Amino acid sequence: MKGKRTPIHAVATWVRKQPPKVKAFLAVASGIVAVIFLRMVVRDHDSLFVAAEAVHALGISILIYKLTKERTCAGLSLKSQELTAMFLAVRLYCSLVMEYDIHTILDSATLGTTLWVIYMIRFKLMSSYMDDKDNFKIYYVVIPCALLSLIIHPSTPHHIINRVCWAFCVYLEAISVLPQLHVMQNAKIVEPFTAHYVFALGVARFLSCAHWVLQV
Numbered sequence: 001m002k003g004k005r006t007p008i009h010a011v012a013t014w015v016r017k018q019p020p021k022v023k024a025f026l027a028v029a030s031g032i033v034a035v036i037f038l039r040m041v042v043r044d045h046d047s048l049f050v051a052a053e054a055v056h057a058l059g060i061s062i063l064i065y066k067l068t069k070e071r072t073c074a075g076l077s078l079k080s081q082e083l084t085a086m087f088l089a090v091r092l093y094c095s096l097v098m099e100y101d102i103h104t105i106l107d108s109a110t111l112g113t114t115l116w117v118i119y120m121i122r123f124k125l126m127s128s129y130m131d132d133k134d135n136f137k138i139y140y141v142v143i144p145c146a147l148l149s150l151i152i153h154p155s156t157p158h159h160i161i162n163r164v165c166w167a168f169c170v171y172l173e174a175i176s177v178l179p180q181l182h183v184m185q186n187a188k189i190v191e192p193f194t195a196h197y198v199f200a201l202g203v204a205r206f207l208s209c210a211h212w213v214l215q216v
Contacts (some may be wrong), residue, residue: 031206037133038173050216052207053106054115059200060113066193072128073121077183077193079138083123085114086142090169098158098166133186136179170212177201 038048047139067073090110095104132198151168153160180198182189 026061032061034206034210039214046211048207048211049103050106052204052211053103055112055200055207056110056204057106059197059204060110060117062193062200063117063196066115066191066197067117067120067125070193071125073125074128074130075183075187075189075191076121076129077136077180078118078121078129079134079136080176080178080180080183081114081118083138083141083172083179085111085118086112087169087172087176090172091164094162094166094169098162130183130187133183134179135186136182138179141172141175141178145175170208174205174209179206 063076066076075076084171088107092104092107092111095101095107148165149168153163156163177198180194180201185192
């Protein structure tokens with residue numbers, strides 16, 4: 001005898017059966033609704049940024065556990081980690097020259113752990129690195145983000161270079177996970193720790209983008 005299906009299970013089943021374009025529309029619509037909801041319930045928008053940093057730190061912790069306990073970097077994208085280190089370094093610079101606060105400390109810790117992950121993949125666990133799967137071209141995302149930051153950046157009293165750098169790190173952060181998704185698509189198999197890490201990144205990126213949108 002089959003158990004009674006819950007409404008959530010029914011909706012999830014219906015979404016899985018939809019074509020990719022419908023899924024993309026539902027994802028965008030859900031994101032807009034979530035941002036509106038956050039706009040109504042969150043008074044201090046900076047708390048979204050702190051929450052994004054906390055979730056990102058959780059994702060990095062999952063990576064550290066995977067690299068230290070399983071001694072393998074299979075399924076991880078080195079290029080995604082390098083993009084992450086790039087936008088964190090730029091954001092740390094902006095934080096130091098624009099507003100030295102709790103964000104500076106969080107970015108410093110996250111950048112340090114990300115550099116450690118890059119070191120582990122490049123030198124300690126290179127034998128398990130999927131080089132043939134991690135073939136996403138970084139300049140496909142770096143150059144468009146740089147050009148977009150020159151056009152669209154915050155209107156604040158800070159120097160134009162700092163404002164452009166801040167916009168660049170925000171745009172790069174939003175799409176830095178693309179090489180990791182590319183590896184997962186090429187590998188066809190997603191390990192649990194990698195899936196949890198990508199989920200944490202997705203949540204962190206959404207919170208960061210929500211903070212950016214609400215600030216604008």
